[in-house]
Amino acid sequence: MLQVYLVRHGETQWNAERRIQGQSDSALTNKGEQQAQQVGERAKALGITHIIASDLGRTRRTAEIIAAACGCDVTLDARLRELDMGVLERRHLDSLTEEEEGWRRQLVNGTADGRIPDGESMLELSQRMHGALNACLDLPEGSRPMLVSHGMALGCLVSTILGLPAWAERRLRLRNCSISRVDYQQSPWLASGWVVETAGDISHLDAPALDEMQR
Numbered sequence: 001m002l003q004v005y006l007v008r009h010g011e012t013q014w015n016a017e018r019r020i021q022g023q024s025d026s027a028l029t030n031k032g033e034q035q036a037q038q039v040g041e042r043a044k045a046l047g048i049t050h051i052i053a054s055d056l057g058r059t060r061r062t063a064e065i066i067a068a069a070c071g072c073d074v075t076l077d078a079r080l081r082e083l084d085m086g087v088l089e090r091r092h093l094d095s096l097t098e099e100e101e102g103w104r105r106q107l108v109n110g111t112a113d114g115r116i117p118d119g120e121s122m123l124e125l126s127q128r129m130h131g132a133l134n135a136c137l138d139l140p141e142g143s144r145p146m147l148v149s150h151g152m153a154l155g156c157l158v159s160t161i162l163g164l165p166a167w168a169e170r171r172l173r174l175r176n177c178s179i180s181r182v183d184y185q186q187s188p189w190l191a192s193g194w195v196v197e198t199a200g201d202i203s204h205l206d207a208p209a210l211d212e213m214q215r
């Protein structure tokens with residue numbers, strides 16, 4: 001049975017400052033680099049064979065650190081990028097006007113095609129994330145891949161595998177460098193296709209970051 005590990009990148013400067021990144025970028029903090037190192041140790045113990053990362057800087061750096069620990073190459077896949085948050089990227093969560101907060105809420109509370117101006121919808125995000133996950137089915141038998149991606153992107157993927165709407169992602173707490181696992185199974189008794197084994201595991205981290213809403 002194919003097991004795919006899903007990792008959110010390490011803490012970044014803007015995560016720590018409560019600034020919206022989306023497809024804009026900021027560097028990992030020292031804590032973020034340490035978190036990635038701890039994922040690397042777990043990845044080595046798990047026997048990860050492939051690391052596939054979003055091509056944004058924060059995920060590339062996280063993936064490089066994990067790869068160095070477990071001796072795999074990193075492949076980049078732009079489908080694993082964070083949601084494009086349009087005109088709100090780079091802004092502090094606390095600085096949004098009422099109208100801007102309304103765009104964000106429309107997105108996270110859910111209309112199928114709600115989007116921040118110049119941004120992407122949760123439906124579009126879900127489609128590309130499922131595309132990247134399904135590509136793992138083409139890896140050689142016995143592969144154990146790890147995908148390195150982002151909070152909303154992974155939350156959307158896990159939510160939709162569970163049959164929840166994409167915007168249910170905000171009900172999942174996927175902290176920086178948390179690990180989730182989804183398995184592909186064929187079963188006459190149980191669900192066939194992707195199933196969620198774990199979501200948001202942080203037991204490998206000695207100092208987990210708060211998520212943005214808890215800071």
Ligand SMILES: O=C(O)[C@@H](CO)OP(=O)(O)O
Nearest residue numbers: 020021022082150151152
């Ligand atoms: O883009 C961001 O600001 C956050 C949103 O959750 O995502 P990540 O830090 O995981 O890229």
